[in-house]
Structures are given as C-alpha cells and as structure tokens.
Amino acid sequence: MKLIIGLGNPGAKYAQTKHNIGFITLDEIAFQRGWTFNRSNFESVYAEGMVGTEKVILIKPQTYMNESGRSVRQWLDYYDCSVEDIVVVYDDMDLPIGKIRLRQKGGAGGHNGIKSMIDHLGTKQFNRLRIGVGRPYENQSVVSHVLSPFHKSTHEEVLLSVKKAADAALYWVEGHSFTDTMTQFN
Numbered sequence: 001m002k003l004i005i006g007l008g009n010p011g012a013k014y015a016q017t018k019h020n021i022g023f024i025t026l027d028e029i030a031f032q033r034g035w036t037f038n039r040s041n042f043e044s045v046y047a048e049g050m051v052g053t054e055k056v057i058l059i060k061p062q063t064y065m066n067e068s069g070r071s072v073r074q075w076l077d078y079y080d081c082s083v084e085d086i087v088v089v090y091d092d093m094d095l096p097i098g099k100i101r102l103r104q105k106g107g108a109g110g111h112n113g114i115k116s117m118i119d120h121l122g123t124k125q126f127n128r129l130r131i132g133v134g135r136p137y138e139n140q141s142v143v144s145h146v147l148s149p150f151h152k153s154t155h156e157e158v159l160l161s162v163k164k165a166a167d168a169a170l171y172w173v174e175g176h177s178f179t180d181t182m183t184q185f186n
Helices: 018-033 065-079 112-121 142-146 152-173 178-185
Strands: 002-006 039-041 044-051 054-061 086-092 100-103 127-132
Touching: 002 018, 002 065, 002 152, 018 044, 018 054, 018 086, 018 127, 018 142, 018 152, 054 065, 065 086, 065 112, 086 112, 086 152, 100 152, 100 178, 127 152, 152 178
Parallel strands: 002 054, 002 086, 086 127
Antiparallel strands: 039 044, 044 054, 100 127
C-alpha cells in the first residue's frame, strides 16, 4: 500500500491558493485515474484505487496545514505503514513556479506543514515532492503570498508542474524506487 499525501487547507476560501498545490496535485491524480474524493477518515478526505497490484490512497488532511502530521500519523498507525510507503506533496517557495523537486529527507525549511509532519512522524526522513510556488513580491508577507492564488500569467507553468508532479507520484507507486523516481523527475 502507498499513501500519497497532499498538503493544503480545507475549504473553498483556500482551494486555489499556492499553499494548496498539494491538494491540487492529488486532484490531478484522481482525475487521471478516475478516482473520487468521496470518503473521510482520520481527519482527512481521501480517494483510493489500484495502480497495478498496489493499493493507493490519496489523502488530503483537513486539519489545516499546521497540523497535517496529526492526520497522517493516524493513517500510518491504522494501516501499520512505514514512512517509506508515503510521499508528501506540498508547496515550496524556494522553487520557481513550474519546477518540482523530489527529496527523501530534510528539514522543514520554514514550512509549517512539514514541521508538523516531522513532529508527528518522529523523523525528517520521508519522501517529499515539492512544487515551486515562487517567492513573495516585494513588500508581500509570506502568509499573504502562500494564501493567494497564482497569477493568471503563470497558469501554464502551474498546470505543467502539477501534471509533472502527478506523473512522478504515479511513477513511484507503479513500483519504481523513490531514488529512481528522483532520477527520472528531478
């Protein structure tokens, strides 16, 4: 079993914000596979299906970004999964819009959702799929930046990065190692 976790904030108010690029990517995977987010458990909404012989669950924690790890910990405990069976998809201001980067470990880098993941998982070593959202404009706060929608002029780059991130996650669940997935998509 593989768990793909998208980080974001619940509700229509946040749906198209940069901070919700993890949710948006999971929506793309669900669309490609014909899955529906029609279930809820462990403080999250989820969709599930099969990729080959592998059961895959797409998880959108509904705890708000800063407590994402709480929901994920419940999933891991219930299914007795290890951190090697997850990939966390989230926004990264250190990457330009349109870029993705896969890593297997690291710090939170100021990202409160990842800080929560590290706190609840008890490790910095878990698969990550970071999607670039760029830096704030001059005189714009970080919070204002990540909680605002993408500018219309970046629409194409955003779509391409979401598609590439979805392809990378699916490549991984098809049975490729995360190291191989990093080689293919970084």
